[in-house]
Amino acid sequence: MNGWMILLLLVAMAGAGFLLLGRLRGTSLQLALAALLFGAAGYAVQANPSYDGNPREFAPPRPPLPLTVPRHALLGRFNQTDTWATIAESLARKGDTQGAAQIMQSAVRSHPNDVGLWTVLGNTLVDHAGALTPPAQFAYDRALRLAPDHPAPLFFLGLARARSGDRAGALELWNRMLAKSPGVSWRPMVEGGIVALGGQPGR
Numbered sequence: 001m002n003g004w005m006i007l008l009l010l011v012a013m014a015g016a017g018f019l020l021l022g023r024l025r026g027t028s029l030q031l032a033l034a035a036l037l038f039g040a041a042g043y044a045v046q047a048n049p050s051y052d053g054n055p056r057e058f059a060p061p062r063p064p065l066p067l068t069v070p071r072h073a074l075l076g077r078f079n080q081t082d083t084w085a086t087i088a089e090s091l092a093r094k095g096d097t098q099g100a101a102q103i104m105q106s107a108v109r110s111h112p113n114d115v116g117l118w119t120v121l122g123n124t125l126v127d128h129a130g131a132l133t134p135p136a137q138f139a140y141d142r143a144l145r146l147a148p149d150h151p152a153p154l155f156f157l158g159l160a161r162a163r164s165g166d167r168a169g170a171l172e173l174w175n176r177m178l179a180k181s182p183g184v185s186w187r188p189m190v191e192g193g194i195v196a197l198g199g200q201p202g203r
Contacts (some may be wrong), residue, residue, distance in 0.1 A: 062128040064092035064100070071120070073186050074152040081116030088124050097128040106183055118143035121154045122160065132160040151186060162197060171199040179201055
């Protein structure tokens with residue numbers, strides 16, 4: 001997936017996520033989105049977003065995607081998943097994506113039935129590789145086996161597909177989420193992602 005589309009997708013998701021969490025309104029929301037856009041510009045400069053989402057030997061490593069807001073929206077805060085994910089995200093922000101993945105591997109070994117931990121493990125593995133890999137797919141699949149109707153594995157698997165260039169696969173998953181869950185609080189975030197990919201929610 002083209003890197004600029006990833007940036008647009010992140011801005012759409014984060015804006016909807018801020019609204020969903022109910023923490024930001026008006027000027028505060030505008031400032032938050034401005035900060036995100038500055039971060040996106042940094043991603044663009046560091047990661048050469050003109051590359052597509054497929055890992056290539058000549059492409060420089062990309063910084064991790066900022067997923068804390070959508071994670072909180074779908075998996076909650078101040079819980080077991082949040083504790084482990086916060087540590088992993090801190091490592092990833094420092095460039096240690098391998099360490100982030102290792103932290104989450106330890107988490108799922110300690111708590112093998114936690115859907116949130118398996119989902120975040122998938123996210124960290126995608127960040128480390130820069131694309132959806134078989135180990136990341138395994139982590140998302142495990143989360144879906146544990147909780148087939150939970151929105152988080154479907155949402156983040158869709159994002160991983162988009163990042164890997166599979167736009168159609170991402171849209172299929174996200175529209176499936178919308179069809180199964182009318183009126184839920186996180187719906188605007190998923191709709192924003194679909195629109196950012198050039199799709200139409202509900203199609």
